Ligand SMILES: NC(=O)C1=CN([C@@H]2O[C@H](COP(=O)(O)OP(=O)(O)OC[C@H]3O[C@@H](n4cnc5c(N)ncnc54)[C@H](OP(=O)(O)O)[C@@H]3O)[C@@H](O)[C@H]2O)C=CC1
């Protein structure tokens with residue numbers, strides 16, 4: 001049985017004792033959960049697959065001595081975040097990582113509208129509700145951190161992933177706004193904007209992604225940026241494309257994004273100025 005680290009890390013001293021992670025059962029959220037347990041955090045893990053979360057709780061408890069609580073819920077359900085806020089009212093959560101999310105790819109008019117709206121509910125609405133609920137608690141105690149997930153595709157329109165990219169653009173803009181508002185209250189907000197990351201995301205979205213970063217690298221880079229930056233672009237591709245695209249006019253950025261997304265599907269797209 002591995003006990004907790006003998007000395008709390010600086011991260012735990014600043015944002016602990018507990019972290020709540022949504023999307024914790026897989027991918028980037030799972031990587032955050034492991035790394036935060038390694039830092040000595042207790043955890044509240046949120047996703048739909050409660051069985052997977054229970055296995056994680058056992059594993060992280062055994063390996064790092066973390067006290068892990070599991071909340072199995074569908075965050076796209078309008079009642080989910082109010083319920084989550086209610087059952088965590090007395091939990092000492094100093095850090096929220098809102099990783100739950102999914103994407104889609106292909107012509108907008110070919111998409112299933114119910115699924116696109118579900119994506120907006122999960123990627124946007126639940127993020128606003130979580131940030132509001134925990135932002136209030138953290139501001140009251142003058143400390144805390146909120147990690148949100150934008151994307152390389154969140155900085156302008158992306159043909160063939162129009163709704164998903166727009167949800168990421170929403171998160172990017174929202175994170176920048178609340179970061180400025182909450183900083184004076186001792187609360188750090190970070191937007192994580194990676195390029196492709198090798199997780200279950202691609203399979204669910206129907207994307208073929210090359211040159212993918214690892215979720216572990218994304219989590220590590222993000223935890224290093226928390227409290228220091230408002231936006232972090234983990235990985236070479238995210239940085240390279242981010243800065244090179246910034247030099248183009250907006251219509252040019254949209255055109256390049258269309259080419260990138262076409263590469264992820266192989267579908268043709270015509271982008272006009
Ligand atoms: N992978 C990538 O290339 C990139 C990802 N991102 C962003 O990073 C974040 C994490 O993505 P990633 O880890 O790659 O994706 P994964 O698909 O690997 O993991 C998504 C996580 O979200 C959970 N989840 C999905 N739907 C719901 C729901 N309705 N309610 C609660 N939990 C849900 C899943 O758990 P369960 O199924 O058990 O509910 C899973 O734990 C997302 O916001 C994504 O937009 C940004 C840029 C690039």
Ligand SMILES: N[C@@H](C=O)C(=O)O
Nearest residue numbers: 151152153195196197
């Ligand atoms: N994988 C996608 C997530 O945002 C992307 O990089 O386009």
